[in-house]
Amino acid sequence: MTLTPVRLGQALFTMVDPSRGHEVAYNRWYERDHRYSGCMIGPGWFAGSRWVATKALKDLRFPETGPVATKTEDGSYLAIYWVHEPEMEEAEAWARTQVGELYAAGRGFAEREHVHTGQYLPDSTVSAREDGVPLELAHDHNYGGLVVVMIEAADGMDRADAIRTIDSGPVKTLLGKGAVDLVSSWRAKPWPADHNVPMKMGNDGGSPDRILQMCFLEDDPARSWQQIIDYAAEIESSGAGTVTFASPFIPTVVGTDKYTDELW
Structure with a gap:
C-alpha cells in the first residue's frame, strides 16, 4: 500500500466575539456542537x-x-482549521x-459577532529547528501559544518579495530568540461567488494582498511579547511592510468554561 502524505491546502481562520452575557453559552455551543458539526x-x-x-492578552495587542x-x-x-489540498473543493462545497x-x-448561535473570518492559502513556513514540527501537525503538537500578525506590504513592494525579505531577515531573528518555534505566512483566498452564509463574516482583514502570519510558541506568548514588538519594528525597518494587527492567544481548555469570565 502506498501512503499519500497529507498536503495542507488551505486554512479557515475565524475570529469571533460572543455577545456579552452569552460567553459560557457560546463557548459550549461552539465546542460541543459547531466545532465538529460545522x-x-x-x-x-x-x-x-x-x-x-x-483581556490581559488583548491589552498587549497593537496597533x-x-x-x-x-x-x-x-x-x-480564534478557531483555525486545516483543509487537505486534494479535497479543497469538496470541503468548501460541504461547508x-x-x-x-x-x-x-x-x-x-445568534449571540456572536465575527470580527474577521477568512480562507487563507499557505505561502511559506519557517521553523526554528532543522527538523521541526511540520505545519500540518501544528494543531496536534499542543503548542502553548499563538501570535497572529497581519502585514500590509509596503507601497511598491511585490508581495512575494515582501515575504522573502521578512522570512530571510525578521523571521530568522525572531526564531533565533527562542520563544517562537514556527512561523507560517498565508495569503487571502476570496470567498466564492456563491458563498452564502447566515451571518456577517466581519472585517475584510485589509487589502487582498495582505500577509497573515501564524506564529506558534511552546509557551504563553505574554512572557515573550517584547520579541513580537521588536519583530514588528524590524519588519517595518526592513521596508517590507507595516504590521496592522499583532495579537497573542493561548489555547482554550477544551471541555471547560475556563477564560469565559476573563474576556473583557
Whole structure:
C-alpha cells in the first residue's frame, strides 16, 4: 500500500466575539456542537485548534486600531482549521451546505459577532529547528501559544518579495530568540461567488494582498511579547511592510468554561 502524505491546502481562520452575557453559552455551543458539526466531520477537514485572547492578552495587542480589529478588545476567540489540498473543493462545497442546514435546524448561535473570518492559502513556513514540527501537525503538537500578525506590504513592494525579505531577515531573528518555534505566512483566498452564509463574516482583514502570519510558541506568548514588538519594528525597518494587527492567544481548555469570565 502506498501512503499519500497529507498536503495542507488551505486554512479557515475565524475570529469571533460572543455577545456579552452569552460567553459560557457560546463557548459550549461552539465546542460541543459547531466545532465538529460545522467543520471537523466534513471531508478534507483534517485538523483544527481553538484559541482565546483574554483581556490581559488583548491589552498587549497593537496597533490600537486597524482593518482586522477595529478596537484591540475585538476578537476574543480564534478557531483555525486545516483543509487537505486534494479535497479543497469538496470541503468548501460541504461547508456551504452544512452551515445552511445547521442554521435551518436551529443549531446556530445568534449571540456572536465575527470580527474577521477568512480562507487563507499557505505561502511559506519557517521553523526554528532543522527538523521541526511540520505545519500540518501544528494543531496536534499542543503548542502553548499563538501570535497572529497581519502585514500590509509596503507601497511598491511585490508581495512575494515582501515575504522573502521578512522570512530571510525578521523571521530568522525572531526564531533565533527562542520563544517562537514556527512561523507560517498565508495569503487571502476570496470567498466564492456563491458563498452564502447566515451571518456577517466581519472585517475584510485589509487589502487582498495582505500577509497573515501564524506564529506558534511552546509557551504563553505574554512572557515573550517584547520579541513580537521588536519583530514588528524590524519588519517595518526592513521596508517590507507595516504590521496592522499583532495579537497573542493561548489555547482554550477544551471541555471547560475556563477564560469565559476573563474576556473583557
